[in-house]
Amino acid sequence: METWEKKCLQEYRLVAQQLVKEALEKKEAQFAAAHSHDTLEALSAYLQQCAKKLGYTPHPIEVIGSNMIIQKFSSWAAALEIANLKALCPEKEPPPFTSTKLYRDEWLEQWAIFQKARKKEQNRQATALARVRTKNKSVDNKLKKELSSPQRRAQERVFAALHTDDTDRQLFDYLKGEKRRLGSKLKPINTIGYSYITKRLGPWHKVISKVNAELKAEQQENSG
DSSP states (O other), X not given: OOXXXXXXXXXXXXXXXXXXXXXXXXXXXXXXXXXXXXXXXXXXXXXXXXXXXXXXXXXXXXXXXXXXXXXXXXXHHHHHHHTTOOOOXXXXXXOOGGGSHHHHXXXXXXXXXXXXXXXXXXXXXXXXHHHHHHHHHHHHHHHHHHHHSHHHHHXXXXXXXXXXXXOXXXXXXXXXXXXXHHGGGOXXXXXXXXXXXXXXXXXXXXXXXXXXXXXXXXXXXXXX
16 A cells, blocks of 8 residues: 555544444435335335345344334334344344444445545645746746846845845845835845845745734734
8 A cells, every 4th residue: 555545544544433424324314315205115125125235134223224214113123023034132232333334334435535535635736736836936937037137136236235234134124114115016026135135134935924924013013
């Protein structure tokens, strides 16, 4: 089993019992809606089919529609008797829910659904990531082209010369001013001094994150 499948199975096991329980409850409700007008003979035939598949007389926990059948026949014992099935031994406890064939079959069905959903989500995330990478690559290429242009190189040199004695705080304040002016339009490509600022303060995304955090804190302080 591949790593992805192992991880997927680990995730599924954490929620499997709840998923199976909900699925069986839904099937129970669907059975009741679909067979509410069935005759006792038809329900008896259904019970006989269930017993034949299992190879023994089933407990209610092993049959979809058992709640409605009990209501129709007044008791499970009466339903078995009319269906000509062997009565359950009073001393014999019903099997644990998770060990019934009904549970195991539904477990496998839900496992297939879970895998399909996870695979779909994985593909969606991969597609989204590929789009982001393509977009970032395009942005990076545009930025490189812009920074290598003679006019921009001259602007960057002038900025570095004018701000060489600035403190980090002053550089952050400059960016905050630009952020207030341009808002979400503030990008590396239109920030004169980008080369010098990132050389001094670090990666652009971290610098802008700090700028945004400070502006947000100031806004909250002023509104309070």
